[in-house]
Amino acid sequence: MHYITPLGLQISPLTPACPQFLKNTAQHRKLTKIHTLVTATLAPLTAITHSMPPEKLEVYKSLEPWVAESILPLLKTSDKCWQPSDFLPNSSQSTDQFATEVQTLHELSANLPDDYLVVLVGNMITEDALPTYETFINTFDGVRDETAASASPWATWTRAWTAEENRHGDLLRTYLYLSGREDMLMIERTIHNLIASGMQRSRVSICGIIASDEKRHKNAYIKIVEMLLEVDTPTTMLAIADMMKKGITMPAYLMNDGQDISIQPLLNCSTTSGTMLIFWNF
Numbered sequence: 001m002h003y004i005t006p007l008g009l010q011i012s013p014l015t016p017a018c019p020q021f022l023k024n025t026a027q028h029r030k031l032t033k034i035h036t037l038v039t040a041t042l043a044p045l046t047a048i049t050h051s052m053p054p055e056k057l058e059v060y061k062s063l064e065p066w067v068a069e070s071i072l073p074l075l076k077t078s079d080k081c082w083q084p085s086d087f088l089p090n091s092s093q094s095t096d097q098f099a100t101e102v103q104t105l106h107e108l109s110a111n112l113p114d115d116y117l118v119v120l121v122g123n124m125i126t127e128d129a130l131p132t133y134e135t136f137i138n139t140f141d142g143v144r145d146e147t148a149a150s151a152s153p154w155a156t157w158t159r160a161w162t163a164e165e166n167r168h169g170d171l172l173r174t175y176l177y178l179s180g181r182e183d184m185l186m187i188e189r190t191i192h193n194l195i196a197s198g199m200q201r202s203r204v205s206i207c208g209i210i211a212s213d214e215k216r217h218k219n220a221y222i223k224i225v226e227m228l229l230e231v232d233t234p235t236t237m238l239a240i241a242d243m244m245k246k247g248i249t250m251p252a253y254l255m256n257d258g259q260d261i262s263i264q265p266l267l268n269c270s271t272t273s274g275t276m277l278i279f280w281n282f
Contacts, residue, residue: 052141059232060142060154066227067153074220075160082209084171089178102178109179117181120172125187127169129194134162161217168210 085091089101137158138144145155176182228236 056232056235057142059228063227063231064153067157067224070223070227071157071220072153072160074216075157075164076216078163081164081167084167084174087171087209088174105175105178106180109181112179112181117176120176121182121187124169124172124176125190125194127165127172128191130162130165130169132195132197133165134158157220161220164213164217168213171210 089098089105091098093101143152143154143158145152145158150156173187176187177184225236225240
């Protein structure tokens with residue numbers, strides 16, 4: 001019998017209840033050897049590593065009512081959130097009208113400076129690596145989503161935050177695709193590599209609405225850190241000090257397109273962003 005658990009694949013040998021005449025067969029001996037080998041191989045993978053001691057887990061558990069009351073209201077439901085199609089050519093229109101809107105977007109983007117495109121691509125790639133970020137959050141004790149549908153306020157926040165952030169990459173990628181100004185194959189390879197490495201009404205509005213989302217999320221981060229400083233000051237200060245010592249970099253430091261395998265693409269994006277003084281939360 002084969003079965004899957006969250007800790008990995010386990011293979012059960014024939015049980016003691018199996019008829020005795022089967023236990024002496026070559027097939028049973030072979031299965032027993034396979035089971036022993038697989039068990040030994042998977043043993044290191046089944047160990048649970050905790051990121052914090054039990055008393056710290058209790059801190060996060062005790063904050064769940066506060067998260068439900070103070071953090072979850074910062075989120076929006078899908079019907080209250082803008083969606084990428086709100087800012088892109090309307091594909092539900094007639095073919096001719098849709099083609100006209102695509103052509104208009106294409107023409108408006110024709111003279112967009114290369115520096116702007118570099119920044120848009122860099123931010124879009126960062127947004128599109130979203131699966132890495134959610135996976136990373138779910139490695140942490142106290143806030144992880146144990147079942148992918150947990151009712152915990154921490155898990156609810158993570159899933160809803162992921163859903164909101166997912167729209168950013170969708171909007172930027174579709175806009176860049178329709179602009180006809182980018183080599184989308186190379187961009188797609190870069191996104192693939194980043195995720196695999198583990199973890200005009202148009203332009204002005206696009207940047208503005210994404211910035212408004214990020215501002216709401218920033219308010220949630222501030223509230224969470226303020227509360228942690230209140231309930232566990234020493235540990236929180238140590239965590240902040242450790243983060244400052246290591247330095248804060250965007251996850252796209254692993255950005256590469258499969259040809260320039262160095263960090264140069266990110267340096268180009270960062271340098272251009274700094275020169276243009278572009279910040280999402282303007």
